[in-house]
Amino acid sequence: MTSTEQHKGQETAFAVNAKGYYGKFGGAYIPEMLHPNVEELQQNYLQIIHQADFQEEFQNLLKNYVGRPTPLYYATRLSEKYKTNIYLKREDLCHTGAHKVNNTIGQILLAKRLGKHKIVAETGAGQHGVATATVCALMGLECIVYMGEIDIQRQAPNVARMKMLGAEVRPATSGSKTLKDATNEALRHWINNPVDTHYIIGSVVGPHPYPDMVARFQSIISEEIRSQLLEKTGKENPDYVIACVGGGSNAAGAFYHFLDELDVKLIAAEAGGHGIHSGMSAATTFLGKPGVLHGSKSILMQTEDGQVVEPQSISAGLDYPGIGPLHAHLWDSGRAKFYAITDEESIEAGFELTKLEGIIPAIESAHALSVLKYLNAEANETVVVNLSGRGDKDLATYMKYL
Numbered sequence: 326m327t328s329t330e331q332h333k334g335q336e337t338a339f340a341v342n343a344k345g346y347y348g349k350f351g352g353a354y355i356p357e358m359l360h361p362n363v364e365e366l367q368q369n370y371l372q373i374i375h376q377a378d379f380q381e382e383f384q385n386l387l388k389n390y391v392g393r394p395t396p397l398y399y400a401t402r403l404s405e406k407y408k409t410n411i412y413l414k415r416e417d418l419c420h421t422g423a424h425k426v427n428n429t430i431g432q433i434l435l436a437k438r439l440g441k442h443k444i445v446a447e448t449g450a451g452q453h454g455v456a457t458a459t460v461c462a463l464m465g466l467e468c469i470v471y472m473g474e475i476d477i478q479r480q481a482p483n484v485a486r487m488k489m490l491g492a493e494v495r496p497a498t499s500g501s502k503t504l505k506d507a508t509n510e511a512l513r514h515w516i517n518n519p520v521d522t523h524y525i526i527g528s529v530v531g532p533h534p535y536p537d538m539v540a541r542f543q544s545i546i547s548e549e550i551r552s553q554l555l556e557k558t559g560k561e562n563p564d565y566v567i568a569c570v571g572g573g574s575n576a577a578g579a580f581y582h583f584l585d586e587l588d589v590k591l592i593a594a595e596a597g598g599h600g601i602h603s604g605m606s607a608a609t610t611f612l613g614k615p616g617v618l619h620g621s622k623s624i625l626m627q628t629e630d631g632q633v634v635e636p637q638s639i640s641a642g643l644d645y646p647g648i649g650p651l652h653a654h655l656w657d658s659g660r661a662k663f664y665a666i667t668d669e670e671s672i673e674a675g676f677e678l679t680k681l682e683g684i685i686p687a688i689e690s691a692h693a694l695s696v697l698k699y700l701n702a703e704a705n706e707t708v709v710v711n712l713s714g715r716g717d718k719d720l721a722t723y724m725k726y727l
């Protein structure tokens with residue numbers, strides 16, 4: 326089901342403004358102590374990103390280290406099943422197995438140009454921690470990753486990867502001992518180490534300029550989709566782009582160059598968990614209200630008195646109580662349509678893709694695939710699904726359903 330009924334459909338501008346807002350959402354709601362760090366970034370990020378030597382190094386690493394451009398694959402049997410033309414954007418083939426590395430490469434190059442030689446990051450399931458530890462090893466920078474104590478127990482393989490890559494994994498022992506607590510600890514660490522440390526945030530969340538910065542680094546996804554579609558079909562624009570939304574970075578990257586192309590329908594898949602009315606869900610646009618979390622105003626799941634509600638999803642990457650401010654605005658304006666996909670539906674879609682195409686998707690990405698059955702796309706239409714990551718990390722979960 327969708328949360329379309331709440332759409333107002335008025336705003337038509339989707340770029341961030343100078344203060345870091347997308348419509349009503351965004352900004353930089355941060356403690357006084359963080360102002361110097363965040364302001365340094367705000368004042369420098371665009372100028373650095375646009376420098377020729379930055380772009381040269383970034384593009385070179387995307388090509389030769391990450392393996393870009395990732396294929397845009399015409400999924401023949403999946404297309405037959407849904408009686409339309411389905412292309413998969415294969416972010417699962419990126420080095421480290423997901424799109425997250427596009428962002429961590431961009432941010433570490435930025436950190437170096439700001440003269441920072443230490444990196445701090447937060448991680449939930451460990452995917453962003455691994456992507457950060459990877460680029461720190463690549464660049465020889467010190468890396469500290471905060472991770473909830475409970476997540477450290479649940480995600481042992483990723484903890485091992487981070488350690489092998491040379492990162493120090495520090496347990497967050499406060500609160501629920503999960504992602505939001507790790508984020509709080511990482512922010513505290515940054516406050517105490519403002520001069521030599523850059524904080525690499527893993528999605529289009531956090532205070533301005535993070536949402537815009539991360540979206541720009543991930544926008545390579547839709548840049549490639551456009552040129553690959555043109556080559557394959559003679560048209561740059563698909564009819565639909567579908568992506569899953571945790572914080573929203575792979576969706577932001579897949580949507581970016583289509584935001585102002587109003588003939589392209591943008592579709593976001595949120596984690597419905599056990600169902601939106603089950604009390605065990607992470608479907609933010611269905612259950613959330615406006616509020617401030619991790620430095621920006623967005624929509625988040627909260628109690629009557631504003632306490633953050635623990636989200637619940639089978640996929641660790643979608644288990645976040647909010648969405649980035651760009652997505653809050655896309656939802657509020659009606660530019661994007663949001664679906665809540667249950668755990669069961671995502672597993673079904675994961676098995677379906679595996680059987681029809683020989684591709685095991687991350688369970689996060691399987692949420693996006695699950696939207697295909699609701700779409701009713703026409704036989705002459707083109708649908709792009711962003712396959713954000715591969716499913717190797719999820720085998721233990723899939724096995725329970727075999």
Ligand SMILES: *Cc1c(COP(=O)(O)O)cnc(C)c1O
Pocket residue numbers: 423424425452453527528529569570571572573574575576642643687689690713714715
């Ligand atoms: C982390 C992750 C996500 C969710 O993060 P976004 O910022 O919403 O993209 C989705 N898919 C995979 C494979 C991930 O690792």
